[in-house]
Amino acid sequence: MKMITKEKLSREARRLLFPPRCPSCDGLLAPDENSICRECEKLVVKVRGNFCKTCGKLLKNRGEITCSDCSRYHHIFTEGRPLYEYEGPVREAVYRFKYKGRKSYADAFAYDAMELWGEWIKASAELIVPVPMNAKKLRQRGYDQADVLARAISAESGIPYMHLLDRVRKTVPMKALSRGERQNNLKNAFQVRDFDVKLKRILLVDDIYTTGSTLDECARVLLANGASEVNGIYISIGG
Numbered sequence: 047m048k049m050i051t052k053e054k055l056s057r058e059a060r061r062l063l064f065p066p067r068c069p070s071c072d073g074l075l076a077p078d079e080n081s082i083c084r085e086c087e088k089l090v091v092k093v094r095g096n097f098c099k100t101c102g103k104l105l106k107n108r109g110e111i112t113c114s115d116c117s118r119y120h121h122i123f124t125e126g127r128p129l130y131e132y133e134g135p136v137r138e139a140v141y142r143f144k145y146k147g148r149k150s151y152a153d154a155f156a157y158d159a160m161e162l163w164g165e166w167i168k169a170s171a172e173l174i175v176p177v178p179m180n181a182k183k184l185r186q187r188g189y190d191q192a193d194v195l196a197r198a199i200s201a202e203s204g205i206p207y208m209h210l211l212d213r214v215r216k217t218v219p220m221k222a223l224s225r226g227e228r229q230n231n232l233k234n235a236f237q238v239r240d241f242d243v244k245l246k247r248i249l250l251v252d253d254i255y256t257t258g259s260t261l262d263e264c265a266r267v268l269l270a271n272g273a274s275e276v277n278g279i280y281i282s283i284g285g
């Protein structure tokens with residue numbers, strides 16, 4: 047008998063087998079809810095309106111084009127877009143998505159990705175690629191959240207997914223590191239698999255954007271291999 051994996055099932059079939067939950071409160075979604083439930087909509091800040099043209103961070107003052115961070119540092123990726131601000135229930139949502147086995151949130155995130163950035167995604171990506179996790183971590187955790195999300199966005203958008211990058215060098219956790227330390231930590235950490243990325247516009251998928259060092263380093267290797275442009279999408283920004 048042929049095995050059908052969860053990822054290969056259609057969204058509707060998946061909804062029946064694995065009832066979808068609201069990433070914010072973890073409660074079951076009503077049949078007409080697709081991502082954050084109606085109750086939580088009030089608590090979650092979706093990124094739209096006045097945002098940094100480079101990293102997507104929400105801007106406080108009118109007339110600003112980029113955030114203070116992006117106006118000081120040059121990024122190697124072209125544009126990045128977050129779904130939500132990293133605060134309150136979004137922190138917990140990302141935590142459960144990464145560490146508590148709530149892979150099923152990927153459908154909700156992909157739904158919001160298309161709702162918030164669907165046109166931008168279709169205009170700026172020919173290939174959807176997850177930011178990879180190292181092999182040891184993957185064995186411990188059993189799944190790679192960025193990979194699960196990349197597949198879900200690919201399924202929603204119809205843009206091909208490919209696991210193009212590998213993390214080939216061990217890196218230390220980034221949380222407590224400065225920008226410079228992050229860049230050093232990531233140097234030569236990623237490698238492109240044997241696939242022709244020449245002239246391709248690539249959309250990288252990650253969970254959290256902090257300084258952009260990870261996206262930059264992935265973008266650097268992809269551009270060095272001939273990609274024409276590298277953009278990024280992530281669940282949340284800030285924190």
Ligand SMILES: [Zn+2]
Nearest residue numbers: 068071083086
């Ligand atoms: Zn909720």
Ligand SMILES: [Zn+2]
Nearest residue numbers: 098101113116
């Ligand atoms: Zn920015």
